[in-house]
Amino acid sequence: MTKDKPQVIVQAQAFASQLIPAVIGVLSFTLLARSCTPDVLGQFVIYMAALIPFEMIKSGGLQSAIIMRVAGNKEQLQLKVIGSAYWLGGIFSLVISLVLFLLYILHVFANQPGIELFCGLYACLGIVTLPLHIAEATAVVRQDMKFLLIYRILQSCGSLSIALYAFFALGSLKAFAIIHLLYTCLLVVFVIISGKANPFQVKFKVIEEVKALFKLVKFTILNFATTNLLKSADTFLIGSMMGVHAVAMYAVPMKLTELFEIPLRSLTTTAYPQLCACHNQSNKIVLRQKFIQYLSWCYLLYIPALCIGFIIAPYLVVLLGGPQYAGTAIIFRVFILYGLLLPADRLTGISLDAIQRPQSNFVKIMIMASVNIIADVMAIQFTGKLEWVAFASVINAATGAFLGYWMLQKTGAMGEGKVFGESYQYSRSLYKKNMLRFFHS
Numbered sequence: 086m087t088k089d090k091p092q093v094i095v096q097a098q099a100f101a102s103q104l105i106p107a108v109i110g111v112l113s114f115t116l117l118a119r120s121c122t123p124d125v126l127g128q129f130v131i132y133m134a135a136l137i138p139f140e141m142i143k144s145g146g147l148q149s150a151i152i153m154r155v156a157g158n159k160e161q162l163q164l165k166v167i168g169s170a171y172w173l174g175g176i177f178s179l180v181i182s183l184v185l186f187l188l189y190i191l192h193v194f195a196n197q198p199g200i201e202l203f204c205g206l207y208a209c210l211g212i213v214t215l216p217l218h219i220a221e222a223t224a225v226v227r228q229d230m231k232f233l234l235i236y237r238i239l240q241s242c243g244s245l246s247i248a249l250y251a252f253f254a255l256g257s258l259k260a261f262a263i264i265h266l267l268y269t270c271l272l273v274v275f276v277i278i279s280g281k282a283n284p285f286q287v288k289f290k291v292i293e294e295v296k297a298l299f300k301l302v303k304f305t306i307l308n309f310a311t312t313n314l315l316k317s318a319d320t321f322l323i324g325s326m327m328g329v330h331a332v333a334m335y336a337v338p339m340k341l342t343e344l345f346e347i348p349l350r351s352l353t354t355t356a357y358p359q360l361c362a363c364h365n366q367s368n369k370i371v372l373r374q375k376f377i378q379y380l381s382w383c384y385l386l387y388i389p390a391l392c393i394g395f396i397i398a399p400y401l402v403v404l405l406g407g408p409q410y411a412g413t414a415i416i417f418r419v420f421i422l423y424g425l426l427l428p429a430d431r432l433t434g435i436s437l438d439a440i441q442r443p444q445s446n447f448v449k450i451m452i453m454a455s456v457n458i459i460a461d462v463m464a465i466q467f468t469g470k471l472e473w474v475a476f477a478s479v480i481n482a483a484t485g486a487f488l489g490y491w492m493l494q495k496t497g498a499m500g501e502g503k504v505f506g507e508s509y510q511y512s513r514s515l516y517k518k519n520m521l522r523f524f525h526s
Contacts, residue, residue, distance in 0.1 A: 098230030106241035127329030168289030216282035338417035360439035433489025
């Protein structure tokens, strides 16, 4: 939490930095779905399903490690961490780009146009985006919510530019991918000119910090790789076993599930650096209090919203994709069960990272990925129905919530007592207090 802003303002700005880009993203997807055929949409979804995991693996692993090292520490150490992050991230980005370029020129994915195009373009994109990720990580640590709001809005406008192009010129997968590449390059220039990123800070790198970051990054990268495998496995398996038309049908309710993550991402944006700072300062009591507080806030927001979403599901899928996607309402209703388990899974995961146990989080995510892939394959093979593929995500989230809680208890970082029981009591008292305040105002 910042020293000059109350928590409610910081949280409101964090929520806005997630809500506005998500709204832009949903509107962009709505326009795109109505402007191109399901086959072109399916190809583009597969392209993005390949791009986003690679970008998140590179950025997410490095960002988490930066936040772990920087939160609660002095400015001088922060500069060394950031310089070391540029050096380590630059090497990692270069290696990824070289591997993808080789895959592209060797035509390894000649039968998958979306993935082959990704290999060619990301060989360029992967190198230039490093300043974006470091700027975002330092903004999270410093709770610079104003910059995060502007940056994430501009970032989401990339998908809007693609949708507008599709609306006026129809377009193709290649055209969409080139627009995405050029827009991202412009965003990098903006962030550097604004002074929020400075690649020349690499001169402050120290070998001790590089080693410390690498020790954390090697697990956080694996965590993000496996997490994004969880998100992309459905798309890839449906595409390879059921075709791109089925991918498009699945993509519409799946896009709506991003709305589930808006309050969760905003809460974790503020929760994660606070949990890291508590751990760095060896304050277990406050760490436990923060975890209970954020878990309670999540469910107070989630339960009413998910109930409403379940009721109006048929209207939501038609509003997003059009009448041709009306039959996907049942898939979205299955995803609502997934949304109910998401806060417990996500908060236990970031807590394991915050107490610098990314190896435990990696084991948790690996088990989840295995469960998810096996359940996906069984659902496709035995039923051929997309709603059962969606139910695999419910099983996956339940596995993550259980394992995350068990692992946190095993570390002893949360102290004694039942965390979820205390969270229920906290939520109940908070609800009663606000209801009394409302009726007596």
